[in-house]
Amino acid sequence: MRRGGEIRKxxxxxxxxxxxxxxxRPPGGRDARIMLLAQLLDRAGTGVWAAxxxxxxxxxxxxxxxxxxxxxxxxxxAGIAGSPLAGHLADxxxxxxxxxxxxxxxxxxxxxxxxxxxxxxxxxxxAVTHLGDRAAKTLEMLFATRVAGERRVxxxxxxxxxxxxxxxxxxxxxxxxxxxxxxxxxHVLILANALSFLVAAALVWRTREPRGRGLVAxxxxxxxxxxxxxxxxxxxxxxxxPAPAPAQAPAGGRSPWRDRGYLRFVLLDIPMNLDDxxxxxxxxxxxxxxxxxxxELIPAFLVINTVLxxxxxxxxxxxxxxxxGATRAVALYGLTTLLCCALLAAAAxxxxxxxxAALLAAAxxxxxxxLMRSVSSWELAVSLAPREARASYLGVAGMAQSVQKSAGxxxxxxxxxxxxxxxxxxxxxxxxxxxxxxxxxxxRRLEGPAAxxxxxxxxxxxx
Numbered sequence: 166m167r168r169g170g171e172i173r174k175x176x177x178x179x180x181x182x183x184x185x186x187x188x189x190r191p192p193g194g195r196d197a198r199i200m201l202l203a204q205l206l207d208r209a210g211t212g213v214w215a216a217x218x219x220x221x222x223x224x225x226x227x228x229x230x231x232x233x234x235x236x237x238x239x240x241x242x243a244g245i246a247g248s249p250l251a252g253h254l255a256d257x258x259x260x261x262x263x264x265x266x267x268x269x270x271x272x273x274x275x276x277x278x279x280x281x282x283x284x285x286x287x288x289x290x291x292a293v294t295h296l297g298d299r300a301a302k303t304l305e306m307l308f309a310t311r312v313a314g315e316r317r318v319x320x321x322x323x324x325x326x327x328x329x330x331x332x333x334x335x336x337x338x339x340x341x342x343x344x345x346x347x348x349x350x351x352h353v354l355i356l357a358n359a360l361s362f363l364v365a366a367a368l369v370w371r372t373r374e375p376r377g378r379g380l381v382a383x384x385x386x387x388x389x390x391x392x393x394x395x396x397x398x399x400x401x402x403x404x405x406x407p408a409p410a411p412a413q414a415p416a417g418g419r420s421p422w423r424d425r426g427y428l429r430f431v432l433l434d435i436p437m438n439l440d441d442x443x444x445x446x447x448x449x450x451x452x453x454x455x456x457x458x459x460x461e462l463i464p465a466f467l468v469i470n471t472v473l474x475x476x477x478x479x480x481x482x483x484x485x486x487x488x489x490g491a492t493r494a495v496a497l498y499g500l501t502t503l504l505c506c507a508l509l510a511a512a513a514x515x516x517x518x519x520x521x522a523a524l525l526a527a528a529x530x531x532x533x534x535x536l537m538r539s540v541s542s543w544e545l546a547v548s549l550a551p552r553e554a555r556a557s558y559l560g561v562a563g564m565a566q567s568v569q570k571s572a573g574x575x576x577x578x579x580x581x582x583x584x585x586x587x588x589x590x591x592x593x594x595x596x597x598x599x600x601x602x603x604x605x606x607x608x609r610r611l612e613g614p615a616a617x618x619x620x621x622x623x624x625x626x627x628x
Contacts, residue, residue: 192312192316192317200312201327204365205331208335210360213339213357215335217355222287235288236284246299251303251304251307252303252556261372261373262374268369274297276356305324321540321543325478330475421554421558421561421562438542438566438570440502440538447582451513458521474536495604496604499596499599501533502597505527506527506590509524509589549611
């Protein structure tokens with residue numbers, strides 16, 4: 166009994182600190198703490214605008230539903246270019262300066278919405294704003310990868326928690342302006358979002374640029390030799406022959422566009438982001454069109470998602486400590502999405518109470534899938550990329566989420582929901598199967614002879 170009590174105490178001592186303690190001392194120290202605050206304020210402003218933009222374009226600008234759809238759709242397409250552009254520039258310029266520039270770009274374009282009413286000009290302004298949004302998100306994670314180092318998974322969890330808290334705060338503030346409903350109230354909401362960008366830029370300016378300028382991680386002063394190279398060096402020293410050159414960059418070179426294995430990972434990562442569209446679009450539309458559940462249930466989906474992400478993200482991320490753990494999370498993502506889709510299919514055949522229970526459970530599973538995705542996608546994107554070219558690689562990886570945001574709603578509304586319950590079952594089965602493919606290909610790349618990570622030194626098997 167005494168021995169068991171000691172073991173339990175030791176296990177409690179090994180647990181990760183709580184969310185509040187981690188936010189006070191995040192991986193990366195002072196700079197990470199400032200960046201998390203900047204993200205919180207940024208997302209609060211974004212939450213304000215996300216809750217008000219459709220109504221603003223409809224009732225203040227006077228656009229019809231088709232124009233609003235085209236406006237938001239075009240902005241989503243423009244956002245696809247934001248991630249690779251940010252990654253390309255981050256290989257050449259300091260990430261800190263680029264992120265400040267992205268915040269200021271969004272500040273300017275958002276203020277233009279106060280005076281621009283022509284549809285063609287609105288199209289350009291909203292597209293540039295969304296491009297800046299995607300670039301800023303990619304640059305934030307590039308910065309985090311540099312300052313948090315090997316604890317980037319923990320930082321990603323803290324980032325997700327603070328971002329969701331910011332979105333919730335912004336949505337609450339937007340509700341006040343929407344209740345007033347005047348043109349002036351909408352303008353105040355726009356200015357509130359613009360102010361969040363200004364404050365975020367000022368906070369980023371207070372951080373320090375890590376060594377290595379555009380590199381995601383500062384370069385090691387002494388390259389780590391591969392085992393064959395080390396052996397060759399020892400042989401050369403004994404015979405007097407010159408030692409062979411250090412190992413070159415891993416397969417894929419410095420251009421992610423020529424790395425077929427990495428592009429395959431990015432392509433398969435697109436359906437690994439479908440939880441976003443399922444929760445935000447699929448479940449609410451399925452409720453109102455094919456189930457007998459009350460419409461008043463829809464706000465509960467957002468509440469469930471926000472609360473669970475804030476409370477559980479850090480705990481889920483603590484289970485994924487390396488790239489192989491991320492591959493297991495990918496497989497769990499597919500299984501969780503399959504169960505979520507099965508519940509949505511079943512909700513169409515039940516009464517009001519049964520449908521409500523199935524939809525709420527589906528929202529919980531979609532959030533669980535999001536928790537898995539948030540720790541697996543980025544960790545694999547970093548681990549599968551060559552160290553010396555991670556910025557440009559991660560920029561390309563960020564396209565997966567942008568493509569999903571543009572194509573996911575069309576897939577759900579035009580194909581899945583049109584096919585009825587069978588469409589949901591087919592979607593869940595497809596995502597589960599693709600998640601297993603993603604896991605298999607990722608493990609093969611990690612374990613291959615040209616793995617992206619640096620080869621271990623021959624003198625230590627634990628390195």
